[in-house]
Amino acid sequence: MAIKNVMVIGAGQMGEGIAQVCAQSGYNVFLNDMNEQALEKAMKNMEKRLTRAVEKERITESDKTDTLNRLHPSTKLTDAESCDLVIEAVVENMEVKTKVFSDLDKITPKHAILASNTSSLPITEIAAVTNRPEQVIGMHFMNPVPVMKLVEIIRGLQTSDETYQAIEEMTNKLSKVPVEVNDFPGFVANRVLMPMINEAIYTVYEGVSSVEDVDTVMKLGMNHPMGPLTLADFIGLDTCLYIMEVLYEGFGDSKYRPCPLLRKYVKAGWLGKKSGRGFYQYES
Numbered sequence: 001m002a003i004k005n006v007m008v009i010g011a012g013q014m015g016e017g018i019a020q021v022c023a024q025s026g027y028n029v030f031l032n033d034m035n036e037q038a039l040e041k042a043m044k045n046m047e048k049r050l051t052r053a054v055e056k057e058r059i060t061e062s063d064k065t066d067t068l069n070r071l072h073p074s075t076k077l078t079d080a081e082s083c084d085l086v087i088e089a090v091v092e093n094m095e096v097k098t099k100v101f102s103d104l105d106k107i108t109p110k111h112a113i114l115a116s117n118t119s120s121l122p123i124t125e126i127a128a129v130t131n132r133p134e135q136v137i138g139m140h141f142m143n144p145v146p147v148m149k150l151v152e153i154i155r156g157l158q159t160s161d162e163t164y165q166a167i168e169e170m171t172n173k174l175s176k177v178p179v180e181v182n183d184f185p186g187f188v189a190n191r192v193l194m195p196m197i198n199e200a201i202y203t204v205y206e207g208v209s210s211v212e213d214v215d216t217v218m219k220l221g222m223n224h225p226m227g228p229l230t231l232a233d234f235i236g237l238d239t240c241l242y243i244m245e246v247l248y249e250g251f252g253d254s255k256y257r258p259c260p261l262l263r264k265y266v267k268a269g270w271l272g273k274k275s276g277r278g279f280y281q282y283e284s
């Protein structure tokens with residue numbers, strides 16, 4: 001199936017990045033969000049990054065103009081009626097995601113593929129609220145999307161080979177590297193990454209070391225590009241907590257219990273870089 005028109009739902013940090021790379025690769029993209037301010041901010045950020053790419057001579061001025069012309073901010077989910085693929089990137093919450101998928105199932109054409117950028121939630125459960133579970137799939141991009149090469153492609157129980165192949169082909173077209181994984185809590189990326197981040201938070205919580213020193217140990221000792229606490233702030237502490245909860249509930253194993261300090265920060269509204277405060281403070 002040829003994918004031409006794509007809708008990305010959620011103009012947060014992931015949705016914005018996904019919309020940009022799709023438009024840069026020639027897809028016609030609706031970026032959908034109920035919040036017009038979030039859409040405006042996302043459009044500005046994408047334009048800024050494209051301008052920087054022109055300055056660095058990675059793309060031409062006309063590539064930038066063409067990309068921007070392919071990007072359409074949208075506040076109506078019904079714009080998905082002309083789309084061949086929808087990539088959902090709203091908050092990591094099953095209730096919110098299943099509501100979006102159930103609505104999309106009614107709006108989109110019969111042939112359309114419905115993908116989720118969920119970082120941990122079961123694709124099979126999301127697919128079950130639609131009448132097309134064979135066309136529902138996980139397409140898990142990494143943050144920051146324009147930079148990171150990996151896309152985890154997650155097969156739900158009923159995902160068809162045809163759907164998998166269409167998404168694998170598109171991932172290659174986006175100049176990303178696809179990796180096929182099965183539908184288990186946290187898939188591969190976050191089953192491995194998030195317990196490491198959670199453990200780093202425990203070392204601060206238990207007074208083993210300071211935030212800065214934990215990050216230094218992992219940066220200089222393990223050559224990680226960012227320390228785990230900087231990375232947690234970058235991902236979003238709410239997202240980190242939701243993922244730990246999915247692992248904890250999904251496996252029923254106490255080794256995945258979220259650190260109380262992580263819970264406390266999220267309750268305080270300290271969500272990391274996006275809210276201006278997490279383990280570190282950020283200028284707005």
Ligand SMILES: CC(=O)CC(=O)SCCNC(=O)CCNC(=O)[C@H](O)C(C)(C)COP(=O)(O)OP(=O)(O)OC[C@H]1O[C@@H](n2cnc3c(N)ncnc32)[C@H](O)[C@@H]1OP(=O)(O)O
Nearest residue numbers: 056119141142143144145146147148189190225226231235
């Ligand atoms: C939670 C999940 O479900 C899954 C996940 O995504 S887990 C998170 C996975 N991501 C990571 O682990 C990221 C780890 N960090 C890194 O790789 C690097 O620190 C980084 C790529 C983010 C920044 O790299 P850096 O060398 O430290 O900084 P910097 O030189 O400023 O940036 C390198 C390039 O990335 C770009 N970049 C940095 N942050 C960016 C962002 N948020 N959005 C877009 N581009 C960005 C910069 O513009 C720069 O591009 P140019 O070459 O055009 O200048």
Ligand SMILES: NC(=O)C1=CN([C@@H]2O[C@H](COP(=O)(O)OP(=O)(O)OC[C@H]3O[C@@H](n4cnc5c(N)ncnc54)[C@H](OP(=O)(O)O)[C@@H]3O)[C@@H](O)[C@H]2O)C=CC1
Nearest residue numbers: 010011012013014035038089090091092118119141143235
């Ligand atoms: N952060 C990361 O590093 C990664 C995140 N992901 C996944 O991507 C998805 C989005 O994460 P991210 O972009 O970081 O999150 P953000 O917090 O940046 O954005 C969340 C988006 O969800 C929307 N949203 C929030 N609440 C609701 C609701 N009740 N109904 C509908 N939409 C809602 C927000 O809309 P509004 O603008 O209106 O508030 C916003 O567009 C999550 O599933 C996350 O797990 C995947 C890979 C990496």
